[in-house]
Amino acid sequence: xxxxxxxxxxxxxxxxxxxxxxxxxxxxxxxxxxxxxxxxxxxxxxxxxxxxxxxxxxxxxxxxxxxxxxxxxxxxxxxxxxxxxxxx
Numbered sequence: 577x578x579x580x581x582x583x584x585x586x587x588x589x590x591x592x593x594x595x596x597x598x599x600x601x602x603x604x605x606x607x608x609x610x611x612x613x614x615x616x617x618x619x620x621x622x623x624x625x626x627x628x629x630x631x632x633x634x635x636x637x638x639x640x641x642x643x644x645x646x647x648x649x650x651x652x653x654x655x656x657x658x659x660x661x662x663x664x
Contacts, residue, residue, distance in 0.1 A: 578637060578638065578639035579637065579638045579639070580635060580636070580637045580638075581635070581636045581637075582633070582634070582635050582636075583633075583634050583636075584631060584632065584633055584634070585631070585632050585634055586630065586631055586632075587626050587628075587629050587630060587631075587632050588629055589629070590625055590626045590627075590628065590629060591623055591624065591625060591626060592623070592624045592626060592632070592634060593621070593622070593623040593624075594621070594622050594623075594624075594636065595620060595621035595622070596620040596621070599620050599621060602621050603621070603623065604616035604617070604618060604621055604622070604623045606623070610623075610625075611625065614651070614653060615653050615655060617655045617656075622655050624653055627650070627651065
């Protein structure tokens with residue numbers, strides 16, 4: 577089952593973070609290898625480096641596999657991210 581969420585964000589510090597609600601210290605520590613690959617990931621938390629600050633259109637999809645990208649996508653990162661059944 578695929579779920580999609582679309583939003584617009586005003587990004588600062590060239591970063592968008594997605595993490596489980598209630599996670600202690602939810603933001604990731606970026607090392608040089610994370611900067612090079614464009615994201616920092618750990619269990620229940622992922623941070624994505626953006627190309628710039630300011631307004632961004634963000635699509636989040638939860639699925640087993642995202643499939644082909646839509647036309648006009650500038651950047652896409654696929655990472656494992658498990659959300660418990662209670663959404664936390």
